[in-house]
Amino acid sequence: MLQGYAVEDVRAAEAQVRGRLPYGELMQRAARGLAAVVRERAAERRATGVVVLAGPGDNGGDALHAAALLAGPLKVTAVGIARDLHARGLAAATRAGVVVHHVAPDGPLPTLVEDLLSRADLVVDGLLGMGARPGLRGAMAAALDAVPDTAYLISVDLPSGVDPAGIRPPGTTSLGDALHGRCVRDAARAEETVTFGMLKPAHLLPATEPAVGRLTVVDIGVPTGRRPVVERLEPADAARLWPVPGAGDHKYSRGVLGVVAGSDTYPGAAVLCTTAAVEAGAGMVRYLGPRRCADLVLAACPEVVPGPGRMQAAVVGPGIEPHGCDHPDCDDQVERVREAFADQELALVVDAGALPLLAGWLATGGRRAAPTLLTPHAGELAQLLADVGEDRPTREQVEADPVGHARRAAALTGCTVLLKGATTLVVDPDPAVSVRSQADAPHWLATAGAGDVLAGVAGVLLAGGLDPRDAGSLAAMVHGLAAGRANPGGPARALAVARGVPGVVASLLRG
Structure with a gap:
């Protein structure tokens, strides 16, 4: 390290x-x-x-x-x-x-x-x-x-x-x-x-x-x-941290991940997040979302189980419209996210559309006791700080002092914050804990859907028992390496990054 x-x-x-x-x-x-x-x-x-x-x-x-x-x-x-x-x-x-x-x-x-x-x-x-x-x-x-x-x-x-x-x-x-x-x-x-x-x-x-x-x-x-x-983290750390199943494990003991993602407007986010979770080796992935998204998810990953059930962790937010839309499924997704916040035994990755919902939930007196990882980019972090009562910084101010702004968000929410970027930061709510910093990805990874893939990988690691700091930094590392392997030296679409995760994990485990 x-x-x-x-x-x-x-x-x-x-x-x-x-x-x-x-x-x-x-x-x-x-x-x-x-x-x-x-x-x-x-x-x-x-x-x-x-x-x-x-x-x-x-x-x-x-x-x-x-x-x-x-x-x-x-x-x-x-x-x-x-x-x-x-x-x-x-x-x-x-x-x-x-x-x-x-x-x-x-x-x-x-x-x-x-x-x-x-x-x-x-x-x-x-x-x-x-x-x-x-x-x-x-x-x-x-x-x-x-x-x-x-x-x-x-x-x-x-x-x-x-x-x-x-x-x-x-x-x-x-x-x-x-x-x-x-x-x-x-x-x-x-x-x-x-x-x-x-x-x-x-x-x-x-x-x-x-x-x-x-x-x-x-x-x-x-x-x-x-x-x-x-x-x-370096490769040796990844081999030490990645949850590897043993002879006595089964799909439930390995970790069941729920995914609340996708909407009528952004159905692809559900596909990318669940695909990444399946490729990262979840024991089981459950999908909770609109029928149209569920059909697309099952077409891409028939291993996914639709509907609620036993889960160790969940990813909430990719592709969700927090303020609703004309489609009735939007209200259902928002309610599913709020239910996840209230489940104090469920570890969460909170991404994209779920971030403003979390701020609203916190404003009503809610507080997460279970492990929780927030995954904003700089613009989303600026808005999150405003939503939880801070003066809204500009995106440029967040990028000038990313550690300071991520620390404020972690302190105000009580959650671990993964701030996405060319160099990704993972910041614990405890200011005495060292910041994690990962820069493993090619710049080609700045593409639509990449964050949905990252959220899926991080969710699998939370479901596998890692704490949010380790899950976030290890997911960022594997995500970046998979992007470089998807098409070395050239463009990499988000789906190809998800498909590259198993090979990267195997390579890291071999040492």
Whole structure:
């Protein structure tokens, strides 16, 4: 499992180790690890030279010491953008024969440096680290803008300019919005980030992760004996968590999942949700919904049992119109959802149209005691916060601070919140519990019906006995991997994602 730690905990852990080592040893370990990665990427790209961007402080020191280690086999040029560079790092680079161009941070970028960067194939970004305030200005921003899209940019510890806590400043838009340019929304956009010892929240959280690129962790001997603030499941965790039946199991002991989904307007949601549940290995799936939807569900999945009965968990909401419609079945679906809320022994996944119904039910004094997982996207989360009495944030505000908004929703509802997105978050109502963050899906998964599939998989895991936090994060992981496997490198329709779930699960269980 990947784990990210609060910046103050990272600093404390590094200081503790630094106090036991000879002066500068921790930086030398980081520089050796960084240089090894740069050499490997240079060999892969057949690059003969590298440009190192160095700023003030320890990040610049790491970059300059790495430049000294790289000089010789590679042609290394450094650009120092600071009033004062790290003294020992600068001395080491100079002794190794590295040409260092000094640039004033508030001045223009010299034409010579701009030309050097525009021709670069491999660039190391050591401008700013976790001690700097977020954002890039002046010559630093200009230098990163001068790096061409064809170059491979390796950031040291963090992409320069990102908030190490993983929060984007108000008023900015997603780091992932822009496809071109190196200085994106006041932060570097790296192909790879090389970090040392302990991950920071910025490496794993959605507001900043798009800038990180490939993440490489170098062990420099800093122990992680602190509580992480963010976690990410890896394949070994999936194999440990997935409920695997034993010789004595039967369909009821494996978990029966009810699905309250679909409407006259959105019948496909019922098909996608139940298909995903069947493919994910539910002991039994019961469908409760309109006759037309039931006919479509049974045509797609004859294993599904229509009608009420014994259930361990239910998915409520996909394709449901919470405010009713002209079709009489709509009122029936809304009533089924409310009945599910009131069943305090039934674990629930609450999705889409059931979210505003939950807010209304909570407003009447209702409270869920059974495990409950809410699965909104950013727009739905903004509306949910308004529905439960908060000032309504914009979708952009939710995307700028997804953790903060998801935590507020979890606290107000008493439910675990899975906030869908390119990086999906799972937030527990207890603020002391680490946030889970999964980024396993290709961007092709942003397609209609994908959320219905995710809800079905999460429901099966709840029915199988997992708690909402594990069910949500594991479902997000498998859902994302199934999307990548459905059509590698190209579009993936939601139904194909559902069909890909069994193969992904089998692969994860094999290890």
